[in-house]
Amino acid sequence: MATEAKRPKVDEGPEPLRHFLQWCDGVGLKLSSKVCVSREGTVAQYGMLATEDVDEGEVLFSIPRSALLHQGTTKVSSLLEQDRDSLESSSGWVPLLLALLYEYTSPRSHWGPYLSLWTDFSTLDHPMFWSKAERDGLLRGTGVAEAVDTDLVNIRREYAEVVLPFMAKHADLWDPQKHSLELYTRLVAFVMAYSFQEPLDDDEEDDDEEEQEEKVHNPPMMVPMADMLNHVSDHNANLEYTPACLKMVSVRPIRKGEEVFNTYGQMANWQLLHMYGFTEPYPNNGHDTADIPMVNLYTAATQGIQSDVDRRLAEEKQELLFRTVGEKGAFIFGKQGCLTDTELHTALKVLCMSMEDFQEFRENEGWEEDDEEEEEQISLAFSNEGLPGLQAEWRSLIHAAARLTLASYAAGSGEESKNGDGELMEDEVARAGLSHRQQRALQVRHGQKSILLRVLELTKS
Template sequence: MATQAKRRRVAGLAGSEDPAPVASFLSWCRRVGLELSPKVAVSRQGTVAGYGMVARESVQPGELLFAVPRAALLSQHTCSISGLLERGGYAGGGGTPRRACGAGWGPNLFVSLRARRAAEPVGMGAAAAGAAARAAGPGLALEPLLCAVARAGPLGAPHVLVRAVGGAAPPEEERRRLLQGTGVPEAVEKDLANIRSEYYSIVLPFMEAHPDLFSPRVRSLELYRQLVALVMAYSFQEPLEEEDDEKEPNSPLMVPAADVLNHLANHNANLEYSPNCLRMVATQPIPKGHEIFNTYGQMANWQLIHMYGFTEPYPDNTDDTADIQMVTVREAALQGTKVEAERLLLYERWDFLCKLEMVGEEGAFVIGREEVLTEEELAMTLKVLCMPAEEFREFKDQDGWGDDKREEDSLTITNIPKLKASWRQLLRDSVLLTLQTYATDLKTEQDLLNSKEVYATLSWREQQALQVRYGQKMILHQLLELTN
């Protein structure tokens, strides 16, 4: 969705842009019964990135911006090949990429590949795609439109995510250089490996088994990567009811119009789900000419750049976080051991924490600006690694039960200075080790940000990576001050 550099908000609506994509999209909306308020418009003008939605008139909280009938949504249950997917036993297993097919995204990728073929004979415009949909039958009502977005990007395909996991990916060396220590290079590499594995083990065999639906032209790993990027960036996850929290997540949905909105942590609109339709409703006053923002979720800058290819400049992203790898805390604790017996005891403590499912080799403690998002896990880890040996033996014999959490052991940000000295020291040492994983220090980042001339010479990728690094380091340095 948000695919280009974040720019200053500029008031205004229609401009010199080519009206064909928007006109075709709005025509399609009318055909499927999608109600767009006369107070809003889809436009490139006055948006932070690519296409977006802006207010033609002032909008008040609670006002309906648009409503999407459920018949216009695309999911594995509404597509033309839903029966085939069910009969073939493909319900979304696998791992493309992290948080993807395991949550039911896989069928939408097959739908996208099928849509790609359906739209090929009649061209790339959204109107032509609609003609292909009608020719192919009612079940393909949205698929060719999705295809048109994927191939031509008329409403702003997620180009940066395609660069992250798709065929035009920046070299590994560049990702490492710009984002070392942030967690992004590792996330991208894991995604690439999962995409490749699933394509050859599940996707390609499925397409080869149904050559009447999937032509050789769509049997491409590169195309599959780009469609993964598209579905990840554009899809929505319908929330579960409270009583269904233990169930598998609902299948992702492709929601037209909602996928045009850009993201802000301090968003002014929200998508509401009802039995008959999905409604985008204003949550704040929106002045005339201002952009309408949805939220893609509570996402740190490293997640935004990984999933969508942009960041919010510091300090705008109130959901930003920094990670301290769990094994880094173990490494910091090992620095304090002097003899082999102490090291062995520390590994025993670590194994016990693993048994309690408080830590793992690939896990991380997540620190926000105002709270520790993994408070329980970090508090227990500091407690077990710092407690006297005899106390640990007794604690282990009780399997960690019977422990009364004291207020002074609370790991809220404001309470960190009140922690036991041993806890604060271990946390401080862990932060220092984490800061060593970055290629530059905080002062270097501050100098770049404080010099408008130098910042302007940076490439788009360099600017976005700088925002990720700087936001994380500010959180980590805040921790350093609190543990002094």
């Protein structure tokens, strides 16, 4: 199956692209003669192709920091800095979004040729723009629908409580009629799909834990040209940050005619769909994951309890685990086993404790932290190789929790309801008849179900 696009691009013909490339020349963006931006031969309407063989370590383009778009480079940066305290929010994105609201609607914006590549952001197809019925029907069980619901609540609250009061204070520059909630939501999706976040430098990473908790991660920024590259997990280029500029550097040889791909990190398909509106076709995404909710493991452990004493003990264990793992917490499984093995190990030990052991555990406020050797043993025990060798009671709980999780998925709608997702993935004719959204949802569901089915196989009695 062909690699799919990172996200949809606007087809505006050559004019916007030509103006954008002219703008790049004007701002000092240096593009290697070995690559070009093209709408032909790429997995999306725009992408980057190698016009000559590229060796590993070559700079494909560099962009000066002055050409990046963020709250510090916008024309209204002084106002955003002046009112910085009032623009604080849980997302940390409000200053950038206000900058984008202003620059996108300003006819004299310095970034006009860049932002004109998106006429109204209507091509963005994140699940937040699907109907709730579509999300709940196609994505039930995947975690995406719940994440989107949370996003939409937070966006509306942020706009009403932070953005509108700021715009009222600066009515000469921002107008709620023009800078509406709808446009704000579109720009949130734009930032989700196209922005970059500079990693903390070494000095920041070395701060002690208390200082780290107080730090705010570097805010997102828009990086023209870098966001033209499409994404795959098996990428061939990577963005590097220097004090003077940002550079896209090849991480392995790229042959003439090949597309240049960037990566956004080790992201599962559900994360890609949620954040970027696309998926990688199964089984290409080696970073796919499936969650087994904590509540399902607890339900599996309490099935069949009859006595009041055992029920009270189970509730005490639940209370403790919900405090440590979280009521909505989950155990993450990848293609090679459990990625949150330490948390799963703790949960299983607690759920299987006798009353005496549990009381001692609470009195001691848990166990001492595992040393490096013990952590390696735990990691191996919860890998695909180790799961069949777990003690029977633990295997049984994981098996039952995985089965409960599988039962929570949507069967799909329309053509999907006639087949299991696995069968549908094998039926090219039926799959071709699905809508764009149905296909993306299918990729997410099938990838997660495949992991859970593997867990069932490895933990069966």
